[in-house]
Every structure is written in structure tokens, then in C-alpha cells.
Amino acid sequence: MIKFKVKKRLHGAQGDFILDVDIEVGEGELLVIFGPSGSGKTTILRILAGLERPEEGYIEVNGSVWFDSKININLPPQKRDVGFVFQDYSLFPNMTVFENIAFGMKKKNPQKVIELLKLANMEELKNRKPTNLSGGQKQRVALLRALAREPKVLLLDEPLSALDPETALTLGEEIKRFQKRFSIPTIMVSHSKEETLKLADRVCQLSNGKVISIGKPKDVLFSRKLSPKFSLKGILLEKSFSDPVCILSVAVGSEVVQVVVSKEEGQELNVGDWVLLSTKAFVPSVRKIKTSS
Numbered sequence: 001m002i003k004f005k006v007k008k009r010l011h012g013a014q015g016d017f018i019l020d021v022d023i024e025v026g027e028g029e030l031l032v033i034f035g036p037s038g039s040g041k042t043t044i045l046r047i048l049a050g051l052e053r054p055e056e057g058y059i060e061v062n063g064s065v066w067f068d069s070k071i072n073i074n075l076p077p078q079k080r081d082v083g084f085v086f087q088d089y090s091l092f093p094n095m096t097v098f099e100n101i102a103f104g105m106k107k108k109n110p111q112k113v114i115e116l117l118k119l120a121n122m123e124e125l126k127n128r129k130p131t132n133l134s135g136g137q138k139q140r141v142a143l144l145r146a147l148a149r150e151p152k153v154l155l156l157d158e159p160l161s162a163l164d165p166e167t168a169l170t171l172g173e174e175i176k177r178f179q180k181r182f183s184i185p186t187i188m189v190s191h192s193k194e195e196t197l198k199l200a201d202r203v204c205q206l207s208n209g210k211v212i213s214i215g216k217p218k219d220v221l222f223s224r225k226l227s228p229k230f231s232l233k234g235i236l237l238e239k240s241f242s243d244p245v246c247i248l249s250v251a252v253g254s255e256v257v258q259v260v261v262s263k264e265e266g267q268e269l270n271v272g273d274w275v276l277l278s279t280k281a282f283v284p285s286v287r288k289i290k291t292s293s
Contacts, residue, residue, distance in 0.1 A: 034200075041191075053074060082154075082155060096127050097129075119178070139159055159175065193256040248275075
């Protein structure tokens with residue numbers, strides 16, 4: 001359990017503003033902090049990791065107080081049990097994959113490193129240097145290094161933003177699988193609706209330093225506005241049935257749309273299908289399409 005209540009003055013493109021948030025993250029929960037650039041998302045991660053200090057507030061993790069401005073408690077970063085996956089990977093270029101993962105371990109355990117590599121299907125890459133890895137492979141190494149610390153909190157700063165859509169989709173599934181396997185309370189920063197819908201247990205929507213909405217991904221992300229005419233290609237992320245209809249969540253570029261179709265149409269579709277969305281007289285239609293990929 002994470003209890004995080006802080007205030008800090010920040011400098012934004014539109015001038016100074018106050019980051020003022022009060023959030024909690026349950027055991028094994030993945031909370032996505034969603035919002036535009038410059039709203040204070042990454043600052044929340046840095047404060048939790050001890051890399052920045054708020055002006056006032058309180059941070060408690062699993063009953064241990066990490067920060068309390070009233071009684072002047074502020075644990076240094078090295079005493080905070082945090083696994084941090086940065087947006088730019090931050091791997092050591094002179095170390096192998098194996099050495100990068102082992103670097104952050106509290107107690108060196110080569111067998112555990114091998115086990116983590118096997119879980120990510122990367123055992124054959126253990127002796128490679130980061131310069132010989134793809135972007136997706138580098139991000140996997142960064143994630144495994146964070147997990148190897150056996151942290152009490154996992155922090156992910158836009159971990160998929162630099163990857164192509166297909167790699168991001170695959171790695172996102174791996175992040176969710178690892179996070180649930182190790183049951184680590186996780187806070188992830190994102191400005192992608194697709195990532196948020198796919199990965200989050202709950203979403204905290206941030207704007208100009210303030211929490212404007214928090215709850216289940218669908219409740220926070222979807223508006224009820226309907227465009228009268230459109231024809232778009234996307235990937236089916238999720239479907240659910242509610243007689244007599246089927247509700248589809250479809251990724252279109254960096255956006256996610258929700259469409260209601262007939263139960264019969266929904267039964268013909270599978271998660272992962274490429275689909276074509278269109279409307280006629282405000283009646284949505286979704287059909288599977290073939291792609292060359």
C-alpha cells in the first residue's frame with residue numbers, strides 16, 4: 001500500500017503552478033497517471049523515488065514512512081526500496097545485459113538473473129551490450145533490472161513511448177504479466193489512452209498539477225461524444241457482452257475509441273484483430289479486415 005500526499009511548486013510552460021495530489025495505490029495494483037505533458041506526472045515518480053523533495057506532504061509505503069514534512073523525515077533514494085524504469089532506459093553501455101540486470105540487486109544472485117531472463121525470453125542475449133539491442137530489448141532489460149531489486153514499489157516513466165506500436169503492445173503485455181506475477185504496487189506515467197486502457201487497474205488523470213479524475217480506465221478515459229461520420233482502421237483491444245449488444249474498445253493510432261455493436265457482430269471478432277470502424281446514420285459498424293502484416 002502506498003499513501004502519497006504532497007505539494008510542490010512547479011515551473012510550467014504557462015507559468016508556475018502547484019502540484020497538489022493525494023493518491024493511494026493498493027497491493028499489487030497498477031495505477032496509471034495520465035495527462036498532458038507538463039502536468040506533473042514524472043515529478044510524482046521522482047518525489048516517490050526521493051529524487052525530488054516536495055515542500056510539504058507525507059509518503060508511506062507498506063507502513064514505513066518515507067517522507068513527512070511535519071516531523072522532518074526524508075529517506076534518501078538509496079534507502080527507498082524502489083525499482084525505477086526510466087523513459088530513456090538508462091542502461092550502462094559498458095555492461096552486458098546480465099551485468100545490467102545484476103547491478104541493482106541487493107544481494108548478488110546469478111541464478112535469479114537467469115530466471116528473469118528466461119521469463120522475458122532473453123537468456124540468449126545475456127552477453128550482449130546495450131548498443132547491440134533493439135529499443136524493445138533495452139526496455140525489457142531496464143524492467144528486469146528494476147524487478148531484480150525486489151522493490152516495494154515499481155515506477156514506470158512512459159516505458160513504451162519510444163517504441164513502435166507493435167513492440168509497445170507486446171512489451172505492455174509483458175509489463176502487466178510481470179507486475180501481476182510479482183504483485184508489486186506500480187505507478188506508471190503515460191499520455192497514451194491505448195496503454196492506459198490496456199495496462200491500468202485504475203487511472204489518475206492529472207491536469208496542471210491537480211487530480212481531476214480517478215477510477216477505472218473506461219470511466220476516466222471515455223467520453224460520450226459521438227462523431228457523426230468516420231471511417232478508421234484500428235486494433236481490437238477488448239470486447240465485452242451486455243445483452244443484446246457487444247462493447248468494443250479499439251485502438252486507433254494513439255487514441256482508443258469505444259463502439260457498441262450487435263452481439264452477432266461482436267462474436268465474429270477477436271482481440272488483436274484489425275478492424276474497420278465506420279458509421280452510417282449514427283449506427284456504428286465494425287468489420288474485420290485483412291492486413292499484410
